[in-house]
Amino acid sequence: MPFEIIVLRSxxxxxxxxxxxxxxxxxxxxxxxxxxxxxxxxxxxxxxIQSSSEAAKRGIQREWSANxxxxxxxxxxxxYAGKRAMAAMKHVGLNVAADPFINSAVTGVxxxxxxxAADDPSMHSSQNEQDSRFYGKFSFVPVFEPSDxxxxxxxxxxxxxxxxxxxxxxxxxxxxxxxxxxxAVERKVSEPEKPFHLPSDLRQFVLLPxxxxxxxxxxxxxxxxxxxxxxxxxxxxxRDGSNRKLGVITCGIAHNYLMENFPGSGPDFPVLKIxxxxxxxDIIKDLTERCEEVLILEEGYPVVEEGLRGILDNNxxxxxxxxxxxxxxxxxNPSIVAKAVGIISDPFPVVPDVVKxxxxxxxxxxxxxxxxxxxxxxxxxxxxxxxxxxxxxxxxAALPPYSxxxxxxDMGASVTMAIxxxxxxxxxxxxxxxxxxxxxxxxxxxxxxxxxxxxVTIIITDNSTTGMTGGQKSHATGRLAKICEGLxxxxxxxxxxxxxxxxxxxxxxxxxxxxGFRGVSVIISARECIQTASRHRKEMSSExxxxx
Amino acid sequence: xxxxxxxxxVGGQGILSIAAIIGLAAIENKLxxxxxxxxxxxxxxxxxxxxxxxxxxxxxxxLIPYGKADLIISVEPMESLRYLPxxxxxxxxxxxxxxxxxxxxxxxxxxILKEVRKVRNHRIIDADRIAKESxxxxxxxxxxxxxxxxxxDLPFSSLQNAVRKQFQKKGEDIVAVNLKxxxxxxxx
Numbered sequence: 001m002p003f004e005i006i007v008l009r010s011x012x013x014x015x016x017x018x019x020x021x022x023x024x025x026x027x028x029x030x031x032x033x034x035x036x037x038x039x040x041x042x043x044x045x046x047x048x049i050q051s052s053s054e055a056a057k058r059g060i061q062r063e064w065s066a067n068x069x070x071x072x073x074x075x076x077x078x079x080y081a082g083k084r085a086m087a088a089m090k091h092v093g094l095n096v097a098a099d100p101f102i103n104s105a106v107t108g109v110x111x112x113x114x115x116x117a118a119d120d121p122s123m124h125s126s127q128n129e130q131d132s133r134f135y136g137k138f139s140f141v142p143v144f145e146p147s148d149x150x151x152x153x154x155x156x157x158x159x160x161x162x163x164x165x166x167x168x169x170x171x172x173x174x175x176x177x178x179x180x181x182x183x184a185v186e187r188k189v190s191e192p193e194k195p196f197h198l199p200s201d202l203r204q205f206v207l208l209p210x211x212x213x214x215x216x217x218x219x220x221x222x223x224x225x226x227x228x229x230x231x232x233x234x235x236x237x238x239r240d241g242s243n244r245k246l247g248v249i250t251c252g253i254a255h256n257y258l259m260e261n262f263p264g265s266g267p268d269f270p271v272l273k274i275x276x277x278x279x280x281x282d283i284i285k286d287l288t289e290r291c292e293e294v295l296i297l298e299e300g301y302p303v304v305e306e307g308l309r310g311i312l313d314n315n316x317x318x319x320x321x322x323x324x325x326x327x328x329x330x331x332x333n334p335s336i337v338a339k340a341v342g343i344i345s346d347p348f349p350v351v352p353d354v355v356k357x358x359x360x361x362x363x364x365x366x367x368x369x370x371x372x373x374x375x376x377x378x379x380x381x382x383x384x385x386x387x388x389x390x391x392x393x394x395x396x397a398a399l400p401p402y403s404x405x406x407x408x409x410d411m412g413a414s415v416t417m418a419i420x421x422x423x424x425x426x427x428x429x430x431x432x433x434x435x436x437x438x439x440x441x442x443x444x445x446x447x448x449x450x451x452x453x454x455x456v457t458i459i460i461t462d463n464s465t466t467g468m469t470g471g472q473k474s475h476a477t478g479r480l481a482k483i484c485e486g487l488x489x490x491x492x493x494x495x496x497x498x499x500x501x502x503x504x505x506x507x508x509x510x511x512x513x514x515x516g517f518r519g520v521s522v523i524i525s526a527r528e529c530i531q532t533a534s535r536h537r538k539e540m541s542s543e544x545x546x547x548x
Numbered sequence: 549x550x551x552x553x554x555x556x557x558v559g560g561q562g563i564l565s566i567a568a569i570i571g572l573a574a575i576e577n578k579l580x581x582x583x584x585x586x587x588x589x590x591x592x593x594x595x596x597x598x599x600x601x602x603x604x605x606x607x608x609x610x611l612i613p614y615g616k617a618d619l620i621i622s623v624e625p626m627e628s629l630r631y632l633p634x635x636x637x638x639x640x641x642x643x644x645x646x647x648x649x650x651x652x653x654x655x656x657x658x659x660i661l662k663e664v665r666k667v668r669n670h671r672i673i674d675a676d677r678i679a680k681e682s683x684x685x686x687x688x689x690x691x692x693x694x695x696x697x698x699x700x701d702l703p704f705s706s707l708q709n710a711v712r713k714q715f716q717k718k719g720e721d722i723v724a725v726n727l728k729x730x731x732x733x734x735x736x
Contacts, residue, residue: 015571015581040587124586181584181599181610182571253610260609334613348615349632352663354655356626358558360594361650393592400652470587 016185018178021149022088022116023048025156030191032083032111033061035071037440038469039090040125041179042118046088047472058193064466066475067411067440068093072100072115076169079113080205082197084160088116091132096411096441098135101169105139106207106215108167110199112160116172118179121300121331125468127391127408129329131300132173136277140223142232143171143277145252149183151235151275157188158231165231166222175299177331178253223278232276238286241269247291248341249274249284251304254297257337267341274304284308288316295340296320299332359399367527370499370507371461372397374525375432376404377504378511382428387459388414388421390442392434393467393529405432412441418456419449428515432459435476436466443483446520450488455518457511461499463529471532484522493521500527549579550605551701552612554631555598556622558648559591562689563623565714567598569693572710573702574602584610593650595627602701621696623675623689624648625660632667640669642696644688646676671695673736679729687729694733704734 016024023045026034034055036046049055049062061078065071068089075085089097094117101115117132136143144159146152152174159170203211226232247270250258255273259266272287288294288308294316296305305320319325325340326332338345362369372394375387389395389405390413398405407417414431415438422429433442438460449456462480466472476483484494495514497507507525514521528536553570557563567583574581584599599612614633620641622628628643635641643664647657664670675691682691690711697704711730715723 015575015583017585044587177584177610180587181582183582183607183610184580256608256610260613263605333611334609338613345613346615346637349635351632352629354626354659354663355629356651356653356655358593358595358627358651360559360592363592396592468592470591 013184013186015182016149016153017044017180017182018146018149018152018174019044019118019180020048021153021185022156022172022174023052024185024187025153026086026114027052027055027060028188028190029157029160030084030193031060031086032193033075033078033085034088035061035065035075035085036088037065037068037071037093038466038472039068039093039118040469041120041176042088042090042093042116043469043472044179045116064473064475068097069100072097072104075113075115076100076104076107076109079109079111080199081111082199083111083194084113085111086114086116089118090126091117091119091130092126092128092410093117094132094135101135102139103207104169105141106212106219107205108215108219109163109169110167110197110204111194112163113169114156114159114163114172115169116174119173119175119300121175124176127410129300131303132171133277133300133303136171136173137303140219141169141171142166142226142229143173144235145173145275145277146178147253147255147273147275148178149181149185152178153185154188155235157191162229162231166226168219168222173252175253175331227278227280233279233283235275236279236283237273238283239266239271239273241267241271243268244290245269245292246341247272247287247294249287249294249296249304251275251296251298254299254332254337257332257334258297258341260334261338261341261343293317293319295325297326297332297337297340360396361399362393362396363530365530366393367463367499367525367530368394368397368461369402370501370504370527371432371459371525372402372404374497374499374504374507374511375430375459376402378508378515379404379430381512382515384426384428387430387432388417389431390414390433390437392437394432394434394461397432410441411437412445415442415445415456415458416448418458419445419452419454422454422456427455428457429455430457430459430515432461434467435460435462435464435480436474438480439475439483443487446484446489446522447487449520453519455520457514457517457521457523459511459523459525462524462526463532464526465529465532467529467531471529471535480524489520489522493517493519494524495521496524496526498527499525549603549701551602551619552617553600553602553619553621553700554612554617554634555600556620556627556631557596557624558627558650559593559596561623561648563596563598566621566689566693567600569707569710569714570600570602570700570702572713573706576706576709577702579604580607582607582610595630597631619696619699621692623692625657625664625672626654629660629663635667638669640671640696640699641667642671642673642692642699644675644692645672646674646688673733675733678732678736682725682728682732684725684729687726690726690729691733691736694730695736697730697734
């Protein structure tokens, strides 16, 4: 299991991950539909709602979506019909959903709509560390960036209210450490779900240019009023101090790392805690007008810092990520912040040389290892050094002893990169993609290949689950061959293999037959993920043997 | 009272169970608690850690600052050393001596234990052996927790209650075997 949902009830408080606090906040604030695609560190938001008995009793919609774009669009549809909806995804998932996200700002909403983007600074489980606050600015929607679990819970209520008051989607931005850290959360009184009601203006969601121009003007105006909206500004707290040499602006959880360094009465310098955007320049002036120098601590990109500096870097003395006071990349921690505010710490012990890195690897008995062993042997007669691949557990085949995949870019890119490389002359051009990744974003690429009869071999590693994020239901399960056939792949070139050591020679032969075919072939390498298989076995046996 | 604990191991070794039990015991004692976990890619046999912070005052950071941990509890010896930068000068390191070898360049165990012994306050116990002797090879994590328990600012009875709560759904036998492992670790 990805983790155990440990809900500890004590003094009316629950011990919740940041993800779970958002989920519970949404349930308590009258959510009617939750839509998401799994992605670290956002997965547990949907998982919490799926396992909630209250959500079940109320009939809250809570099926996984095929990808983040379909999730957000479905949430927008629920909002159209007047009910409260949430879509959750990891930061790069918002790239997939960027089209509906930015346009939903222009259409506006009917029922409250919250989009949660979980950023992953330091790239613990991601390809980049993009900062989703940019999407707020890009689309002119308000952003909440909670600093702790309680705030995450509380803000959901305000975010829905705000969304309905301004008829605009609201972005919730969290980062890994809040998403995956537990703390006590106190619940509020639950709100009822909103009744079904269609938008009063049925042209609201029709972004024909004439309507879109009008709506865009209104959007720009609302962005200005949001700067003075109490539901946002009440979360931005200014705390004065007697030492006016330095003033510090903290964004989101950076505030905790600062306060950690001043146990007891807190710092003696002024601190402005920012957790919502956009904010008015008045709150910034409160700080800048009384301090000689301003330090900005943000988890992610220097978004506020760049805003304050402007192009001309005016005459304010500013430090942060851009001048090296704080490292330009990577997540923050209390020690980095201590250094930035001039606290000198004792040297701490170093990690002895004897400690080796322990990268993640395939589980013992994982079907992917048998698939890649077959791919490696099947490729031996050809003078190519590897295959295209995608995002999932199978990406670990980039590491020794396999070292056989040469790409991991975005969901679905293996298929389309294989087409492009084949166009340029690569033979055989092979892509390895997981079953869930394939239905997320690989199907359209396969259609491209079919239309131009591209000589590519697409290997779908079908483990019947979304494995890397802990084994969520895969849309592909039981449908892969039919999907490929429906997209136009010739049925004699849709081959299924079972990745087991005893089938190795047969599997190599089948792979080579298809590598030699000058058209589109799909090889479905099908064996259930051993993690979910053992979970299913356990569920079936009446008594568990021992421990987690 | 403040107790900052780094839990260390390899994905799948059960450190989140240890975290949950300490967490339950902390709540019984009305303490504030923050616990950060590693989910996602690293869980596939990579190194995993959890920062667990208990205090009688509100806690700000989810992460323990370098040099401030009071205790490292590790279910794997090499992993215990990975988090030394967090250990305070007066902190304790409690580790299992049985290695989990899933990499080709795993160093000789003696070299690892030599480094562990350089830590001023350390405890090395063979949790896998003790777990087997107490009737369940898979409760090594409870043995380690038991061995670390004297260095936790929590009554042992609270930890026992927490073990009962944590495993009650799995039946009395499972509760008993885990309690036995916890006590065996405490007495080791």
